[in-house]
Amino acid sequence: MPELPEVESIKIQLEKFLVGSPRGGALRGSPRGGALRGHIIKKLEIRNPKYEIEKEKIENTKITGVRRFGKVLVIDLSSNYSIVTHVKMTGQFIYQGPNLLNVKSLSHKVVGGLGGKHTHVIFHLDRGGVLYFNDYRRFGWMRLEKTSNIQNSKNPNNYIGKLGKEFLKDLTLEEFSEILVKSKKPIKILLMDQTKMAGVGNIYANDALWLAMINPRKQANKLLNYQIIKLLKSVEKVLKEGIKRGGASELAYVAPDGSEGHYQDFTLVYGREKEPCKNCKTPIEKVKLGGRGTYFCPVCQK
Incomplete structure (x- = not known):
């Protein structure tokens, strides 16, 4: 199961590709002068009901940040909601879009490729970007939480609030x-x-x-x-x-x-x-x- 270094590596890249960051520079297509702007989620495609999250609170919102708490990732949205997710043993976030590689350079560990039977959620982004969530063992999870509530330890369903x-x-x-x-x-x-x-x-x-x-x-x-x-x-x-x-x-x-x-x-x-x-x-x-x-x-x- 991915640990802190693996999830931190995921966070660093998602932050660069989805939001833009000083670490990786402005995304291709950003305004002149290096101003940063996040991708907008134009469409959310859910292929597995296990990962069902409320589309109306996600579609047409801007990705404003990516954070990590222990082994958990948080993708913040302009709607004041956040996607809280744990990749568990075999979950993978794979990005294709501006400022990135050709699909041919994907690791063989991306079982079934992109958009195959192990792809359970697809975020269709503006500027031709796509974020895939693959998980061939299906132990990973996604939840939608109010951004202001994700660290609330009093919420019995709040995973992050229970972390040390x-x-x-x-x-x-x-x-x-x-x-x-x-x-x-x-x-x-x-x-x-x-x-x-x-x-x-x-x-x-x-x-x-x-x-x-x-x-x-x-x-x-x-x-x-x-x-x-x-x-x-x-x-x-x-x-x-x-x-x-x-x-x-x-x-x-x-x-x-x-x-x-x-x-x-x-x-x-x-x-x-x-x-x-x-x-x-x-x-x-x-x-x-x-x-x-x-x-x-x-x-x-x-």
Whole structure:
């Protein structure tokens, strides 16, 4: 499942293609002088009732922003509504339109291509732009929320309001430490609990724990102060590296321009069972923890 670096990579590209941003410059067709303007959603085509959202609040509205909360994307509209979406395991947003590549350069991970049986939602945009949402396992979801309400924790149906604070954004060392000392869960399972702290999943939890030299099965409240400090720094380091590499295209993840990420080629321990530890050369072991494959060095991570 895409984690913070993958969803951040999606956000960065969607922001550039749908809104225009200093990161990518003005969209082709923008007024002279670099003024930025977002795409207008001219038509919303919903092919799967699971993704049914209110067309009348979306069509003929301008896309004003793209944000990320943990692993969740938010596309803000000029109607004061926002599309809140989670790609889950195999969801993909693919953009075709001004200032972008030819469809031939799409990754083979875009199963069924664009507009095929795995395309469930199509946003037809002005200036010839099209945004496709593909999801061959159909675990992803979309919801329409009032923009002012998306972080309301009192709303029982509000996913974002239930998220914990986020690595690389607003989670402090003091808050991180407090979460750990109050929990008896194995540290790896706690790191992946999105209600406690948002953004980390299996890939980056494995690598961060190896970098911090902490056994993934160690009880969270048994960590010493220096280990907590080292772990937070390690999580932040692997997340930044993941963003730099465009995320990890392990299963179905691709960026909106159809390209793959490369972090999977640079993992520290994840996916490296029986390979020599990068630190001590001991073969990496794999166990199941919380139902997830967990990789660690039995020597470095005692």
